[in-house]
Amino acid sequence: MQWQWGKWQWGILFLIGLGWAMSTMGGGRPVYDGLILDFRDDLPQAQIERQLASLGLSAQPNSPFSAAEQTYVLAGDRRQLKQLRRSDLKALTEAIEPNYVYSAATAPNDPDYPQQWNFRSINVEQAWDSTHGEGVTVAVIDTGITPVKDLGQTKIVKGYNFVDNSRDTSDDSGHGTHIAGTIAQSTNNGYGVAGIAHGAALMPLKVLGASGSGTVVDIAEAIRYAADQGADVINMSLGGMGDSAVLSQAIDYAHSKGVVMVAAAGNAGENAAAYPARYGHVIAVSATDATDTKAPYSNYGAGVNIAAPGGSLGEAQTGGILQDTIVPDKGTSELRSLQGTSMATAHVTGVAALVLSSGIDDPDEVAQVLYQSSRMSRTDELNYLGAGHLDAAAAVKLAQVGQISPRDFFRWLNRNGYLNLRFWFDGGVVALLPKVGMVLGSYLLAWLLRTYLPMGWAWNGWLTSGLMVGSAGAFLLRGLYVFDLPQWPMRVMGSSIPELGTAIGASGVLNPITASALIPLGLLSLLLSHHTLKWFAMGSTLGVASCLAISAVLSPTLLWLGGGAIASIFLLANAGCCLALAYLALKTEAAR
Amino acid sequence: MSGDTITVEGTMTHSSMGMGAWALQGDKETYEVYQGKPAELQQEGLRVRVTGQVRKDVMTLAMIGPVFEVQQVETL
Numbered sequence: 001m002q003w004q005w006g007k008w009q010w011g012i013l014f015l016i017g018l019g020w021a022m023s024t025m026g027g028g029r030p031v032y033d034g035l036i037l038d039f040r041d042d043l044p045q046a047q048i049e050r051q052l053a054s055l056g057l058s059a060q061p062n063s064p065f066s067a068a069e070q071t072y073v074l075a076g077d078r079r080q081l082k083q084l085r086r087s088d089l090k091a092l093t094e095a096i097e098p099n100y101v102y103s104a105a106t107a108p109n110d111p112d113y114p115q116q117w118n119f120r121s122i123n124v125e126q127a128w129d130s131t132h133g134e135g136v137t138v139a140v141i142d143t144g145i146t147p148v149k150d151l152g153q154t155k156i157v158k159g160y161n162f163v164d165n166s167r168d169t170s171d172d173s174g175h176g177t178h179i180a181g182t183i184a185q186s187t188n189n190g191y192g193v194a195g196i197a198h199g200a201a202l203m204p205l206k207v208l209g210a211s212g213s214g215t216v217v218d219i220a221e222a223i224r225y226a227a228d229q230g231a232d233v234i235n236m237s238l239g240g241m242g243d244s245a246v247l248s249q250a251i252d253y254a255h256s257k258g259v260v261m262v263a264a265a266g267n268a269g270e271n272a273a274a275y276p277a278r279y280g281h282v283i284a285v286s287a288t289d290a291t292d293t294k295a296p297y298s299n300y301g302a303g304v305n306i307a308a309p310g311g312s313l314g315e316a317q318t319g320g321i322l323q324d325t326i327v328p329d330k331g332t333s334e335l336r337s338l339q340g341t342s343m344a345t346a347h348v349t350g351v352a353a354l355v356l357s358s359g360i361d362d363p364d365e366v367a368q369v370l371y372q373s374s375r376m377s378r379t380d381e382l383n384y385l386g387a388g389h390l391d392a393a394a395a396v397k398l399a400q401v402g403q404i405s406p407r408d409f410f411r412w413l414n415r416n417g418y419l420n421l422r423f424w425f426d427g428g429v430v431a432l433l434p435k436v437g438m439v440l441g442s443y444l445l446a447w448l449l450r451t452y453l454p455m456g457w458a459w460n461g462w463l464t465s466g467l468m469v470g471s472a473g474a475f476l477l478r479g480l481y482v483f484d485l486p487q488w489p490m491r492v493m494g495s496s497i498p499e500l501g502t503a504i505g506a507s508g509v510l511n512p513i514t515a516s517a518l519i520p521l522g523l524l525s526l527l528l529s530h531h532t533l534k535w536f537a538m539g540s541t542l543g544v545a546s547c548l549a550i551s552a553v554l555s556p557t558l559l560w561l562g563g564g565a566i567a568s569i570f571l572l573a574n575a576g577c578c579l580a581l582a583y584l585a586l587k588t589e590a591a592r
Numbered sequence: 593m594s595g596d597t598i599t600v601e602g603t604m605t606h607s608s609m610g611m612g613a614w615a616l617q618g619d620k621e622t623y624e625v626y627q628g629k630p631a632e633l634q635q636e637g638l639r640v641r642v643t644g645q646v647r648k649d650v651m652t653l654a655m656i657g658p659v660f661e662v663q664q665v666e667t668l
Contacts, residue, residue, distance in 0.1 A: 143653065175611050175653050211627035212611055213652040213659065239655040242648025266655040267609040268622065274655055297609060297656075313608060340610050342653055 035081055036062075038095040039070035042562070048072070051092060064318070065117075065290045073099055108188045110150075112335060115322050116193055117290050118309035122347055124196055126393035130400065133197025133353035138183055139226035139234045141219060142176030143212065144169045145204035148333035150192035150324035151177070154184045159204035160225055162218040169204035173212055174325045176204065178338055179237050181323030182346035183353070192324045192335060196350025196392065199357070203231050208238060210328065216242065219276070220250035223261075227254040232356050235349040236263040236282075237342030239274030247276055255281040260356065260363040262349045264341035266299040271382070272483045273303030283352070283367055286384060287311070287344035290319045294384035298341055302481035305367070306374055307385035310344035313337065351392045358399035366399075373398045379508040381491075383481060434554055435472045438496070441546030442471040445579065446539070449586055462535035469536075470520070470543020472496050497540060498547050502559065509557040512570060517577035520544050524585050538585055545578035597645055600660065601668070604638040613654035616642065623660035624652055632665060639668040 037059055039048050048070065052059050059074035061067065076084070084096050107113065107125060119125070137157060147156055159169040171177045180202050185195030205222040208214040219238070226234050234254065254261060262283045266274030277284035287298040287310025294300060295312045311320040320337030327334055348370065355366050373395040374388035446467060468474075477494030481487055488504045495503040497519050501511025520541035527537040552571035557563040561570060602618035604625075614625040614634055626647055628634055633642075643664040650659045 173611055173653075208651075208653055209627075212613065212654055213627060213650050216649050216651060219651060238651045238653050240648070240651035241658050242650075244649070264655060267607075268655065268657050275651070299655075338610065339608065340653075341655065342610055 034073055034099045035076040035084065036095065036097050036099045037072040037074065037084070037089065037093055038097075039072065039093050041068070041070060041094075043070065043092060045070070048092070051089065055087065055089065068291050068293075108194045109190050110185075110187060110192055110194045111190070112193045112322065117319075118311065118321055118343075118347065119194060119196070121288070121290070121292065121309045122196075122351065122390045123393035124351075127351070127354050127396040130396050131354050131357045132187075132199030133184065133350070133357045134199035136197065136200040136232045136353040136356045137203055137230055138197065138200050138349060138353050139203040139205055139222075139229075139231035140176055140180050140183065141205045141207055141222045141226070141234060141236050142171075142179055142238065143173035143208045143210070144171035144176045144206035145180045145202060146171040146177050146326040146333070148177055148181075148324050148326055150185050150189070150333075151180065151202075152191075153186035153189050154180075154195070154198060155201040157201050157203050157229075159206070160222070161206040162222050162225075163206055163209050163214060169206050171204075171206075171326050172210040172328050173208065174328060174336065175208070175212060175237070175338075175342065176206070177333075178321075178323045178325040178336060179235060179342060179346045180204070181325060182321060182343060183235060183350045185323055193322055195323075196347065197353035197357070200350075200353045203229065214238070216240070216244040216247045220244070220246045223247075223250040223254050227257040227259050231259060232361075233260045233262065233349055233352050235346055236261065236276055237340075237345045239264050239266045239277060239341075241274060243275055243278075248279055251276060251279050251281055255363055258361060258363055260352045260366045262345050262352060264345040265304050267297045267340050267342075268299055269297050270299050271301035271481075271487060273299055273301075278303045278483070281363070283348060283370065284386070285341060285345045285348045286386065287339075287341045288385070288389065292389060295339065295341075297339070298344070298384070300384040301382055301487060302483045304383055305386040306348060306370055306390055307388065308344040308347035308390040310341050311337070311339040313339045348390055351390055351395050354392060354396050355399040358396050360399045369395055369399050381508045382487065434550055435475045438471040438543075438547045438550050439468065441550055442467040442539075442543040445542045445546055445582075449542070449582060460532070460535055462532050463539040466536040466539020466541075467543045467546075468539075470497050470540035470545075471547045472543075473499065496547050497544050498551065509559055510551060510567075510571075511559045512561055515548060515551070515558065515571065516574040517544070517581060520578050520581055524581055528585060528588075534585075534589075538582055541578050541582045541585070545575045545582065548572070548575035548578065597643060597663070599641060599643045601641045602639075604633055604635055604640060606634075606636055607654060607656050609656050610653040613652070613656060615656055616640070616660060622657040624654055624656045624658070626650065626659050626661040630662065630665060632667075633662065641666040641668055 059072035062071050062073045161169050184198050184200050184202055187194040187198040207218040207222050263277035265277050265284050265286045273284040284303050284305045286304045286307045287295040288307050289295045289312035295310050313320045320339045321343040322337045325336050355369050360366050371387035373391050375391050376388040377385050473496040474494050477490045480490045491503045498515035501514030523537040527533040548571045552568045556567045558567045600618045602616045605615050607613045607615045614628040616623045642662045644662040647659045647661050
């Protein structure tokens with residue numbers, strides 16, 4: 001017995017020692033450099049500056065792009081972090097947190113790389129730990145590629161000039177060379193900037209002339225050429241509004257040969273992607289700016305699959321995508337900042353090459369990896385972003401794990417939508433779980449009330465449609481987009497009663513007039529005397545109660561009232577009112 | 593593949609999309625002027641009435657709207 005107790009003592013001592021060793025290990029705590037103050041977006045800048053001055057803090061905006069999010073950085077340690085979190089600033093900020101230092105071990109030595117904000121937006125450095133796109137051939141169907149100095153170490157295979165029908169694929173515009181740069185600019189060569197898949201080979205296919213336009217016949221032939229010559233990915237930073245059977249067949253042919261195709265959604269700022277991005281088997285890319293929001297020019301909505309940085313030059317001509325390209329008039333090259341869904345497309349093509357290089361070779365699986373690994377936006381009511389923001393590191397990680405989930409319902413809808421080209425469904429836009437919760441919640445409330453007040457109930461179609469309309473509406477319609485038509489009628493039909501107030505504006509916030517007990521009160525007072533419609537009023541009252549209660553716990557935002565506790569209390573109080581209204585109405589009914 | 597001949601009235605603007613392109617802003621639609629031609633159209637703010645065809649068989653890198661091949665220009 002004595003010996004046994006000794007063994008336990010040794011065991012406990014060992015565990016204490018292990019715990020101490022772990023707690024003193026350097027890597028246990030992440031390193032951070034100062035603190036971040038993320039002020040509420042509705043605060044005027046002057047008020048923020050005043051508040052900082054009154055606390056004696058010298059905080060600076062993090063970058064010229066910090067204005068929208070009002071993000072400030074300042075020097076500080078763990079002690080100051082705790083103090084700030086207890087100070088008056090707490091009420092004025094969305095977050096007070098450490099400014100963690102992310103490892104930059106894989107940052108390349110290209111001197112202008114720090115200007116490539118777009119590469120940080122897509123987390124490309126962590127992806128480079130695993131692959132640079134080795135063994136992959138990327139066809140660039142564009143204005144040609146001139147092997148400028150910063151493409152010096154990039155492998156360029158033989159291509160074709162479909163404009164002049166020759167082997168001379170040099171660029172007379174500057175666009176194609178820029179696109180080639182984003183995909184595979186020579187990296188770690190101590191010169192210029194970096195490229196995403198700089199281990200991949202480029203295949204220049206010239207279909208656009210110096211004026212930047214070309215015909216669908218040339219583009220279709222270039223697609224078939226790329227597929228026959230062993231290209232793995234095709235980048236099409238071009239588009240038009242004409243549907244073409246020749247082009248569509250070429251795309252189907254390339255897809256059947258296992259080629260991934262990526263194309264630009266277009267720069268008209270309109271709802272619906274251009275051709276060829278619109279075709280099934282083509283990944284359609286919308287553009288975001290340096291603040292991760294949709295660039296003003298980018299097409300959106302129907303057909304858009306994923307978003308990537310396309311930049312936005314603005315009046316200051318900053319915030320574009322920087323690559324080395326040819327200046328045709330001078331015959332020299334320069335680092336040039338450009339904007340467009342063209343540039344965004346090249347980012348997705350580059351990451352597709354990294355995914356292919358990581359062992360995935362089926363084009364549909366490559367697309368799935370890109371979509372599943374993208375950073376979804378919680379508020380993307382108009383499908384600005386498709387599956388979300390492109391994330392190179394997450395895509396490569398997912399590709400390596402090889403965890404491709406089976407084809408699900410949304411993918412099936414998505415594909416069939418592409419095939420008939422009449423509608424497009426984005427499953428990601430509708431957060432299904434809360435909606436299902438709202439419908440189930442309304443049924444649960446009805447069931448509870450029936451248990452409590454069993455007299456006078458009629459469980460009929462009017463009641464159930466009331467429950468549905470009040471709680472969630474025909475919510476799947478919210479994700480339905482018809483090409484070239486406005487989406488608001490779908491949103492209105494797909495909205496529950498509380499969502500109606502903001503359905504047309506597509507803002508994602510709730511309007512406190514419709515997201516309240518007002519409409520149920522109106523419906524009950526109008527319909528309670530009708531022998532069947534009263535059940536619709538009753539059902540919708542319970543539905544609204546469920547919708548408001550669930551919205552209250554899902555970090556809600558209300559028009560005029562804002563978010564946080566005020567919004568939650570407002571919604572909960574109104575949910576309670578609805579429940580009370582339904583109870584009173586039923587009691588009256590039972591008493592008859 | 594070209595459409596019927598149409599007449600559009602609008603204002604010329606230069607777009608900075610891609611490598612830059614000339615746009616004709618009509619009342620209902622913004623067109624991309626095919627190859628920026630004729631050269632007399634390349635003036636910011638110029639009011640014009642143009643006759644020509646929408647080229648559905650053409651794709652561009654600027655992608656700012658339907659491609660309009662101008663045949664006749666009348667300055668307003």
